[in-house]
Amino acid sequence: MKVEGTYTLPAPRDKVWALLNDPGVLARATPGVKKLEPQGDDMFKATIELGIGPVKGAYDGKVSITDKVPPERMTLRVEGGGKPGTIRATGELRLEESEGKTVVNYTGDAQITGLIASVGHRLIGGVAKQMASEFFKALERELQKR
Amino acid sequence: MAVAHGMGHSVKRKEDARFIRGKGNYIDDLKLPGMLYLDIVRSPYAHAKITAIRAEKALAIPGVLAVITGRDLDKYGLAWMPTLMSDRQMVLPIDTVLYQAQEVAAVLATQRYIAADGAAAVEVDYEPLPVVVDPKKALRPDAPVLREDREQKTNHIWHWEVGDRDATARALEQADVTVEEDLYIPRIHVASIETCGCVAQWDSVDGKLTLWMTTQAPHAIRTVVALVAGHLGLAEHKIRVVSPDIGGGFGGKVPVYPGYVVAVAASVLTGKPVKWIEDRMENIQADSFARDYHITAELGAKRDGTLTALRFKTIADHGAFDAAANPSKFPAGLFSICTGSYDFQSAFVEVDGAYTNKPPGGIAYRCSFRVTEASYAIERMADIMAHELKMDPAEFRLKNFIRPEAFPYKSPLGWTYDSGNYQGALKKAMEMIGYTALRREQAEKRTRGELMGIGISSFTEIVGAGPSHSFDILGLKMFDSAEIRVHPTGKAVARFGTKSQGQGHETTYAQVIAHELGIPEDDIAVEEGDTDTAPYGLGTYASRSTPVAAAAGAVAARKIRDKARKIAAHLLEASESDLEWERGKFFVKGSPQRAKTIQEIAFAAYTNHPQGLEAGLEAVAYYDPPNLTFPFGSYICVVDIDKGTGEVKIRRFVAVDDCGNIINPMIVEGQVHGGLTMGLAPALYEEITYDDDGNIRGGSFMDYLLPTSMETPRWETANTVTPSPHHPLGAKGVGESATVGAPAAIANAVIDAMWHLGVRHIDIPITPWKVWKVLRQNGVTE
Incomplete structure (x- = not known):
């Protein structure tokens, strides 16, 4: 499953980049994240709670940030599993500055298995889009706090 | 008074009396003392290596008795089973899963819900492998080979053809008009209202296995169990397969599914009856499409x-x-x-x-x-x-x-x-x-x-x-059978090698016998599905019951009629050739009042049979359709x-x-x-x-x-x-x-x-x- 989109954040690129590299911010901003424990080297242990349609459950997994080119781009990898199934996702974020604002282009690819995939498949696309939008809105709130 | 209607009458279905009153006896209605329950852990991946199965958390749940894996079954040579088509199939995998919802492990517990909780608590580590879902891609040389267990390192199973390839090619070339179209007939599921299930009961004293099972072909299943598990001491005379009322089969209840095999193994191991019933999603996701x-x-x-x-x-x-x-x-x-x-x-x-x-x-x-x-x-x-x-x-x-x-x-x-x-x-x-x-x-x-x-x-x-020259399943010829016993009072029991899943055999088979013998349908009990009592047959699917088993019923009834003629001749003191048959009775040609009904003849078969003729009135027919x-x-x-x-x-x-x-x-x-x-x-x-x-x-x-x-x-x-x-x-x-x-x-x-x-x-x-x-x-x- 693929998702892509753009979101414009009202701050310069360096500021957005710093935000994206703050585990505390990531934990607060990412929908469903209950815990995000840094393991060093941009690796995190994560606990996520998610509901897709009728399939609700908790997932344990790891999040890692790779291919960093500050402040232009980074790749996020998420791997996790729980009773409702498993997920392996990669997402690339590209940051462009334009008139003091930052345009974030994101593309992602997810492999999902199990009950979330077989029962929730009609909803996953919509849920993913919604989560992306919630994530960026949360980042915007974080920006206002600073 | 009961009447013999015979063929061509819309006789009301005998079985409906119990079905519409909720008195049917389906597999999940069966409850035995001390019965244990099985539930199955299934794969979330369509193709993956299993790197670990951890049962500790499941076994810690009170009431969970065992977690069974492919490695456990392998010790008894039961990790794989043969299919009906010269292939083999995993019962439980040893290290690889090949489709989503495939059986990975089984949990045995004292209650149905505890078994489900146990299945949810089993932890399995997988390493995902490349997935092939398109059969056209599967046949390409660069496709990953899915069946590593086979000698042939290809996803091609078999090629089958019939007809004249060259003559057809010429005819198509010479045709004035040709049309060509790609037609895809999608994968569908029988989705019968009753899912699959069984109760396996191993009697360790007698060494006898009774297997109540949602099967369209109980006799063939008995033979398959004897062949697959013979090395474990299961002999065919000590295996009884009972197919109770079935809530729709449609072909989906012909195969043997892993759950049946694990339930049998679990019963043999524990000495207790074990029940396995699929839920709806397991049925649609994992049973044969x-x-x-x-x-x-x-x-x-x-x-x-x-x-x-x-x-x-x-x-x-x-x-x-x-x-x-x-x-x-x-x-x-x-x-x-x-x-x-x-x-x-x-x-x-x-x-x-x-x-x-x-x-x-x-x-x-x-x-x-x-x-x-x-x-x-x-x-x-x-x-x-x-x-x-x-x-x-x-x-x-x-x-x-x-x-x-x-x-x-x-x-x-x-x-x-x-x-x-x-x-x-x-x-x-x-x-x-x-x-x-x-x-x-x-x-x-x-x-x-x-x-x-x-x-x-x-x-x-x-x-x-079908005809025995061409048709067999695992070598068993596709005849079918009927056994009719007429009791002294003129009532009868008839047993067949088929098994109704809603087709109405208890009614139609009785009509066939009524048609041939003149015994009223209400006086004939039709039984199927118990391998200890019914004659051997290949079962009900592919619209074969009327063409094969009803034919066997007609042939068996005619054998009874032939014997009835001898008894009637004895009773009427006439020669057999002087007797004429009218449904339900023999009479002397030219004097219809000198007659003996089939009921009178049946009584005589047990009380006054002619010298030189065996007592009783019964017949068996194995019908091999031409x-x-x-x-x-x-x-x-x-x-x-x-x-x-x-x-x-x-x-x-x-x-x-x-x-x-x-x-x-x-x-x-x-x-x-x-x-x-x-x-x-x-x-x-x-x-x-x-x-x-x-x-x-x-x-x-x-x-x-x-x-x-x-x-x-x-x-x-x-x-x-x-x-x-x-x-x-x-x-x-x-x-x-x-x-x-x-x-x-x-x-x-x-x-x-x-x-x-x-x-x-x-x-x-x-x-x-x-x-x-x-x-x-x-x-x-x-």
Whole structure:
């Protein structure tokens, strides 16, 4: 499953980049994240709670940030599993500055298995889009706090 | 007083007395003292290596007794089991899973819900492997080989062909007109109202296994258990398989599923009865599927409309294991009936089986072994050719039908059709529906831009497997059997090797015996499904019960009548040749008052039997059919298409069936109604698809759309009668005719409504979304 989109954040690129590299911010901003424990080297242990349609459950997994080119781009990898199934996702974020604002282009690819995939498949696309939008809105709130 | 109705009467179904009162006895109704429960851990991945299975958390739950894995079963040589098609299948995997929802481990517990909690607590580590869901990609040389256990390092399972390849190629080259179309018949599921399950009870004192099981073929299962587990001390005389009331089979209850095997192993290990019942999603996601044929079909014809040649090339997607339930010599079932009702000079058909990361199967879902696939393909193509030739589809069919005087007819693909009158059935259907007026209406509506279509399907079925020279399952010849015992008071018990799943055998078999012996139906108890009491038979599927087992019943009854004649001669002090039979009694020629009823004869068989003759009145018959039977019919469907939504509305559907002489018209009508609804289902609604990662789409009733009474149109049914010349009662099977014939009639009607727009074909299921898209592609906007 693929998702892509753009979101414009009202701050310069360096500021957005710093935000994206703050585990505390990531934990607060990412929908469903209950815990995000840094393991060093941009690796995190994560606990996520998610509901897709009728399939609700908790997932344990790891999040890692790779291919960093500050402040232009980074790749996020998420791997996790729980009773409702498993997920392996990669997402690339590209940051462009334009008139003091930052345009974030994101593309992602997810492999999902199990009950979330077989029962929730009609909803996953919509849920993913919604989560992306919630994530960026949360980042915007974080920006206002600073 | 009870009356013997015999054949041709709508005798009320004996079994309904218990079914409509909720007194049926299904597998999950069975509760034994001390019974344990099994639940199954299933794979979330379509293809993965299992790196670890951790049972600790499951075993910590009070009431969880054991977690069984493939490695445990492997110690007893039970990690794999044979399929019916010379392949083998994992019971539980040792290190690799090959499809989503595959069984990974089993949890044994004291309660059903504790077993489910246990299954959820088992932790399994997987390493995902590349997934292949498209059989065409699976057959490419660079595709990952899915079945590492096989010697042949390819996903190609088998190639099967029949007919004259060269002559057909020449005929197609020389044809004035040829048409070619890719037809995909999607993967569907029987979705019977009752899921699969069993109760296994091992008696460690007697060393006897009793297995109550949702099976359409209890005797064959007994033999399979003895062959597979013989090395563990299970001998066939110590195995009893009981098939209780079954809530729909449709072919899905022919195979052996891993849960059955694990339940037996668990019972033997613990010495306690073990119950395993699937839930709905397990049933749809993991049990054998049906169809999944990718057909490239070609027809050739002369300019005057005479069909000359047929060539079908097919790729069959069998999933991870070839667990189809076809007769052994027919890997593509009876698909070679695909020349249908038409007289072709030459034909050639080939099928290649492929492995993919999907559940196994290829079972005969109410399709008489791939006859739905064959019939859909030829009937779709006949319509395409008729339209291409600008001929009326009815006129085209009438021109190309095999003539009534041509029977027995030898088809170019090797079948000998027993009898038929295809013109008669189609003309009757046309008359019933008012065909000429409908075509006029269609032409008028077209001028106003309205979309109305008329679709015909004139199918030929092939049922009653089958003659022992060609038909076997695992070497067991496909005869069937009947044993009749007439008691001293003239009542009887009759046991058969088949097993009803709703077909009404308790009624129809009693009618056959009543017809032959004059004993009232109410005085005959019909029993099936218990291998300790019933004679050996191959079971009920592929519409074989009437062609094979009812024939055995008639033959056994006639043996009894022959003996009754000797007893009657003794009682009447007449010579046997002076006696005449009238249903229910023998009388002396010329003096009808000198008569003995079958009841009087039965009493004498035990109280006053003639010297030199054995006492008693019973007979057994094992019937080996000389040929299959070839029921047929013509269906006409009228649809209106909503241009705004793409919705197909079935306005009328007329079904004329010919199944030879009819035992019970009411039951035939019921079979046809059910079959038509199951033919409507794949035409407009049902399909199981997979995403690129092998995730099932259509694995629950939220996504797998069964037609309900809201979607089902009013069926208008009728019959013509062309008896089978070789069947003792002149009867043919009928249980699957409608499922075989209906999908093409509906699809043909939809395309007929849109042909003038340039639409040649839409793959089933024809959903509103597909129609809407096609209409917009062809310039229709509202």
